[in-house]
Amino acid sequence: xxxxxxxxNYDEAGHVKFHSSCSVxxxxxxxxxxxxxxxxxxxxxxxEFGHYAWEDFQRELISAIGSWQSAPDDEKGRWxxxxxxVTALDTVVRRHGxxxxxxxxxxxRD
Amino acid sequence: xxxxxxxxxxxxxxxAAQVKALEALLIEKGVITGSTVDKVLGYFESEMTPxxxxxxVARAWVDPEFARLLATDTPKAIAQLDLPEGMAGAEGEHIAxxxxxxxxxxxxxxxxxxxxxWPVLGLPPYWYKDPVFRARAAREPRVVLAELGVExxxxxxxxxxxxxxxxxxxxxxxxxxxxxGWSEEQLAELVTTESMIGVALAGPAA
Numbered sequence: 001x002x003x004x005x006x007x008x009n010y011d012e013a014g015h016v017k018f019h020s021s022c023s024v025x026x027x028x029x030x031x032x033x034x035x036x037x038x039x040x041x042x043x044x045x046x047x048e049f050g051h052y053a054w055e056d057f058q059r060e061l062i063s064a065i066g067s068w069q070s071a072p073d074d075e076k077g078r079w080x081x082x083x084x085x086v087t088a089l090d091t092v093v094r095r096h097g098x099x100x101x102x103x104x105x106x107x108x109r110d
Numbered sequence: 111x112x113x114x115x116x117x118x119x120x121x122x123x124x125x126a127a128q129v130k131a132l133e134a135l136l137i138e139k140g141v142i143t144g145s146t147v148d149k150v151l152g153y154f155e156s157e158m159t160p161x162x163x164x165x166x167v168a169r170a171w172v173d174p175e176f177a178r179l180l181a182t183d184t185p186k187a188i189a190q191l192d193l194p195e196g197m198a199g200a201e202g203e204h205i206a207x208x209x210x211x212x213x214x215x216x217x218x219x220x221x222x223x224x225x226x227x228w229p230v231l232g233l234p235p236y237w238y239k240d241p242v243f244r245a246r247a248a249r250e251p252r253v254v255l256a257e258l259g260v261e262x263x264x265x266x267x268x269x270x271x272x273x274x275x276x277x278x279x280x281x282x283x284x285x286x287x288x289x290x291g292w293s294e295e296q297l298a299e300l301v302t303t304e305s306m307i308g309v310a311l312a313g314p315a316a
Contacts, residue, residue: 030233035126040233041151042133045142048150062222069241077121081239086125093132098141105141 036082043089050106052096060088060095154233157194160303163230163280165191166207167306168298171285180207180282188230205230208271209282210308215262217255217308218271218279219247225273227280231303238307248272258309280306286313 031037047054064084068076097103136142166188170177180187184207205227208216220226221244226234237243247254251268262268271279283305289297304310 030235033122033126035129037151038133038147039125039129041147041154042129042136042142044154045146045150046136049142049146051141058225065222079241080122080125083121083125086128090128090132093136099135099139103139103141 031082036085039082039086039089043085043092046093046098051098052092056096057088057092060091061085064088064091154228158228158230159232160230160306161298162193163227163303163306164298164301165193165294166230167282167301167312168294170207170209170282171289171297172294177209177282181209204276204278206277206279207282208269208279210284212284213265214267214269215255215260215308216269216271216279216281217247217251218273218281219244220273221245221248222272222274225278227273227278230280231306235303255309260309260311281308282306283308283310283312286311289313 031040043057046052047057061084064087068079068084093099133142133147137144166180169191170180176187176190179190184205187207188205208218210216220238226238243254248270251270252262255262255268271277273279283301285297286300289300300313302310302312305312
């Protein structure tokens with residue numbers, strides 16, 4: 001379904017809604033589900049410990065979001081930010097060979 | 111790809127399963143340990159919160175010297191404050207402050223991937239990552255701001271800052287009037303996350 005970006009509504013609590021699933025409300029939890037939280041933590045942790053540069057993850061995230069945005073409306077499906085996050089995470093892990101035989105952690109390298 | 115898109119509920123489940131599998135594999139391979147992700151999340155959730163941003167803004171309001179440094183070398187200014195370890199570390203080195211002043215209102219977005227200055231603002235609110243917010247804020251910031259209740263004079267310039275890996279912006283909102291003589295702690299209470307993104311003003315003074 002195409003997202004109508006021309007109108008703006010308010011929900012019962014008076015928060016601005018950009019569309020049916022998005023209202024400007026800081027009280028809303030940052031993560032809707034535990035898997036999103038873990039995906040976030042995993043991506044940050046791997047970068048923190050030197051397995052890839054954050055920019056490498058970011059590039060994949062931009063690419064995953066870009067694919068969603070340029071897909072035809074009837075194929076897009078619901079917007080789910082962390083779905084793209086997971087796609088990016090999976091790609092960056094594989095591109096850097098983290099799961100390949102013989103991969104050596106940065107702290108164990110000479 | 112289109113098949114995946116046709117089953118949104120399955121996609122949600124598939125993503126959850128994919129994350130679980132990835133973490134398990136990385137633990138098994140010895141790339142991370144079973145507690146790595148929890149440690150990182152714990153740090154984010156306890157130390158990297160908007161409380162840091164509130165303290166930074168309050169200091170800038172009472173200390174013009176600090177405010178000047180904050181605008182020109184944000185990481186150096188932040189390092190002067192007694193904030194949690196790692197504030198200048200991961201992703202923190204790219205933090206840059208933009209200052210609201212008479213005639214200038216700043217608004218931060220990330221049109222590509224929702225970059226956010228985690229160390230000073232915590233994790234981004236849901237709407238910041240929303241494609242509609244990102245697209246509209248870039249295209250018609252003045253309209254979006256008015257809808258959010260930020261009424262600006264016609265001659266106030268709106269500057270939209272698009273965050274990226276190299277610059278993660280946050281806004282230093284204007285100090286509300288009627289707060290002369292307030293302590294930094296009192297002032298920090300007036301600073302909201304929204305005001306540091308630029309979708310609201312700070313205050314008002316109680």
